[in-house]
Amino acid sequence: MEDHHLSEFLNHLEEGLRKEARELFKPERYDREQYIFIDQEEATHLYLVEEGTVEANIVHGDGKLLILDFLYPGGVFGEGALYEDGIYSYSAVAKEPARTWRISWDDLQWLVSRDQLFALHLMRIVVAKLDQAYYKDRCIAGEKVEKRIACVLLKMVDEIGISDKCGLVIDTPLTNRDIAGLVGSTEETVSRIMSRLKKEGIMGTEGKLLVVRDKKALLAYFDDIQA
Amino acid sequence: MEDHHLSEFLNHLEEGLRKEARELFKPERYDREQYIFIDQEEATHLYLVEEGTVEANIVHGDGKLLILDFLYPGGVFGEGALYEDGIYSYSAVAKEPARTWRISWDDLQWLVSRDQLFALHLMRIVVAKLDQAYYKDRCIAGEKVEKRIACVLLKMVDEIGISDKCGLVIDTPLTNRDIAGLVGSTEETVSRIMSRLKKEGIMGTEGKLLVVRDKKALLAYFDDIQA
DNA sequence: AGCCTCCCTTGATGTAGGTCATTTGCCCGC
């Protein structure tokens, strides 16, 4: 089984430990729509995405779905497992068929205790997630849906955008419902706004994929957020 | 100078290191409204609140203020300093006159490298912050202001509420503007909602402080958020 | 082919809440 992203992750360990560590990560496979863990469950494992896309979400009692984030290959999730008696603070579900690696809290702790640089690497990952969460708060809180969408699209482009003759292609299928879930709005509103963005030549589509045609204009949409 | 909260923090270090570590933390003093660091600055130090209240906020280009969190004695902020070349992802300002301790990234790294349990403690702090940030997302995204306020008030009560004959007192002065900043709304809207909550006997005031009179009712306001 | 499911689109309508404007009350220093 391929382990490209796992290897990369293990590179942050000192060399002597890598082989041993490799054995602590177990491969898993999930189908589309299959849940990996559920919000508020006891957090037993930390996960790494090898292939596919994982959605981190929260479902409200009234059925509304909030998408916290999408995780792509190389991404880590299930931070609750980083300390004793942690719980997951969101649910994780495969958005596309996915392959992941997971390591138990015990094994992870053992690794951390043997390599402080690795501990620092984990720290960096978590702090980066924290920064992202704050960034999202900033984009979502009290802003117009228009801006929130611009914000999300720009983030996606930075994360997984690939340059192309007609613009920056967002390399994952993304429905209006997904976007609505990310920004806390509705399909219909997103549809209207996206239509407008397309009409204005700012966004476009390439098959099933979204394309940012005019990043500058998109940035202008929310530049007063940027301080 | 008193160092109650610093001592507690240092208790997570192995005993042999404490005395030495104590010297790495420098005391600071800030007046009301004085900024401790600014959003996007290079993160040089990690901070610990000894006394007073610190506000973590972000100012948008259009002047709107988003309050990410309040930090009370024992609280840690400035996570950007937890890894090399980090930057602060929010501004920190003293909301009341405050005393803090700070440690530089270099010194901190030295400590972490000598005590893995301490590293795990830091990790726990950061993950807890991450969970909080997600919790906030969940409360804010696409919810009515009413619910967002209930959410914030309940969080405050859990954090710094003290029981009293007339209810749960939130032990810090909190203006409508503060609340508006926390939930991404406006003073006026908050005022209207708070008036209603007071009329309904759910909230009340005790001098300058807010009191939760009926926590059950407040919980009911947002129980469909709770899944 | 026909059907079903999923997604997008567009319209009509009601309302939460942002914005502007005014008034009142409180605290502080003089």
Added chain:
DNA sequence: GCGGGCAAATGACCTACATCAAGGGAGGCT
């Protein structure tokens, strides 16, 4: 005491957006 500044309260207005509803296109199934 009086005046100035700051927070709260309340009203009027208007727009962004959630909600309900209907229709259309694309892809996959039998």
